[in-house]
Amino acid sequence: MREITRLxxxxxxxxxxxxxxxxxxxxxxxxNGVTVPDGPGEGPGDxxxxxxxxxxxxxxxxxxxxALRRPEDFHRIxxxxxxxEAAQGTGYAEVxxxxxxxxxxxxxxxxxxxxxxxxxxEGREAYGVECRVLLDHSRRRSVERAWRTLxxxxxxxxxxxxGIGLAGEESYPLTPFAEVFQAAADAGVHVVHHAGxxxxxxxxxxxxxxxxxxxxxxxxxxxxxxxxxxxxxxxRMPLEVxxxxxxxLGVASSLPAHPLPLLRDAGLIVTLNTDIPSIVxxxxxxxxxxxxxxFGYDDHVLAELALASVDASFAPEGTKERLRRGVGAWLxxxxxTTGVTSVT
Numbered sequence: 018m019r020e021i022t023r024l025x026x027x028x029x030x031x032x033x034x035x036x037x038x039x040x041x042x043x044x045x046x047x048x049n050g051v052t053v054p055d056g057p058g059e060g061p062g063d064x065x066x067x068x069x070x071x072x073x074x075x076x077x078x079x080x081x082x083x084a085l086r087r088p089e090d091f092h093r094i095x096x097x098x099x100x101x102e103a104a105q106g107t108g109y110a111e112v113x114x115x116x117x118x119x120x121x122x123x124x125x126x127x128x129x130x131x132x133x134x135x136x137x138x139e140g141r142e143a144y145g146v147e148c149r150v151l152l153d154h155s156r157r158r159s160v161e162r163a164w165r166t167l168x169x170x171x172x173x174x175x176x177x178x179x180g181i182g183l184a185g186e187e188s189y190p191l192t193p194f195a196e197v198f199q200a201a202a203d204a205g206v207h208v209v210h211h212a213g214x215x216x217x218x219x220x221x222x223x224x225x226x227x228x229x230x231x232x233x234x235x236x237x238x239x240x241x242x243x244x245x246x247x248x249x250x251x252x253r254m255p256l257e258v259x260x261x262x263x264x265x266l267g268v269a270s271s272l273p274a275h276p277l278p279l280l281r282d283a284g285l286i287v288t289l290n291t292d293i294p295s296i297v298x299x300x301x302x303x304x305x306x307x308x309x310x311x312f313g314y315d316d317h318v319l320a321e322l323a324l325a326s327v328d329a330s331f332a333p334e335g336t337k338e339r340l341r342r343g344v345g346a347w348l349x350x351x352x353x354t355t356g357v358t359s360v361t
Contacts, residue, residue: 021305025343027326028110030257030290046084091132099140105301113151117166149179156189163197179331180207187216191223218242255286255329261299262292272311288326
C-alpha cells in the first residue's frame with residue numbers, strides 16, 4: 018500500500034476557523050481574554066468529539082471564532098493551515114472563511130480577510146500549498162451581510178478569493194438570498210452552498226436551482242430521492258463529502274454506516290474532505306485512510322478520489338495538470354515526481 022500523505026490531493030471543504038491548532042488557539046485566546054475549551058483527545062472521553070446536534074456544534078464553534086481578534090491571529094492560523102495541509106499531501110486547497118462576520122464583529126470589514134490572504138500567500142511560499150478562499154455566509158444572517166460578502170469576494174478575487182456560498186443550519190431557506198447569488202454568477206464569482214447535510218433533498222434542489230451552486234457542500238442526503246440522484250449525476254455536480262464530520266454531527270451513525278460507498282456506486286462524483294478537522298480530530302490523510310480501511314478501497318480508488326477533487330476544484334488548469342501528473346506518479350510508485358513533500 019502506498020503512503021497516503023504522498024498522494025497529491027485537493028481539499029475543497031474545510032472551514033479555516035475549525036482548522037486552528039489547539040495550542041495556537043489557547044495562546045491566541047489567552048492573549049485576547051477568551052477561555053478556550055479542550056480539544057479532541059484532551060478532555061473526557063479521550064477521542065474525537067461528538068455533538069448532540071448542529072446547534073451545539075455551532076455554539077462551540079462560535080466560542081472558537083470569538084478568540085480570533087487581531088490581524089496577527091488571522092495571519093497565523095492561515096500560515097499554520099498551509100503547513101498542516103502540506104503534511105497531509107494537499108497540493109491545492111479551497112478554504113472556507115466567514116470574513117464578513119469577523120469583519121463586522123471587529124469593526125473592520127477588510128482586515129480579517131486581508132490577514133488571512135497574507136498568511137496563505139506566505140504559506141504557499143514556505144510550504145508549496147496553493148490556496149484560494151471561499152467566503153461563506155450563515156443562512157441565519159442578513160441578506161445585507163451576504164451582499165457585503167459578495168463585495169469582498171469581488172474586490173479580493175485577484176488576491177485569491179474564489180467564491181461565496183451559504184453555510185449553517187439548512188432549515189433556513191436559501192430563497193431570500195437568490196439575488197445575491199444571481200449577481201455572483203453574473204460577476205463570474207464561483208458559488209458553492211452547503212446542502213443535503215442536516216436537511217434532505219429539498220435543500221439540495223434549492224441550492225441547485227435558486228442558489229446556482231456549482232458543487233454540493235456535503236450533499237450526502239441526495240440518496241433519499243432517486244430522481245435527484247439522476248439529476249446530480251447528469252449535471253456531473255461534485256459532492257464534498259466529509260465522513261468524520263458527518264459522524265460527529267450525527268448525519269451518519271458511524272463510519273461503516275456512512276453512505277460514501279453508496280454515493281460512488283450511484284455514479285456520483287465524490288470528493289473527500291474534512292470540514293472541521295481540529296474540532297472532530299481528523300486530517301485529510303486520515304479521511305483517505307478511512308476510505309481504505311473502512312470502505313475497503315485500494316490505491317486505485319484512492320487515486321480516483323484524489324483526481325475527482327482536483328477536477329472539481331476551481332484551481333487554474335496548470336495547477337490541475339500538475340496535481341494529475343502527481344497522482345499518476347503516486348500510482349506508478351515514483352515518489353520523486355509526485356510533487357508532494359511531507360512536512361512535519
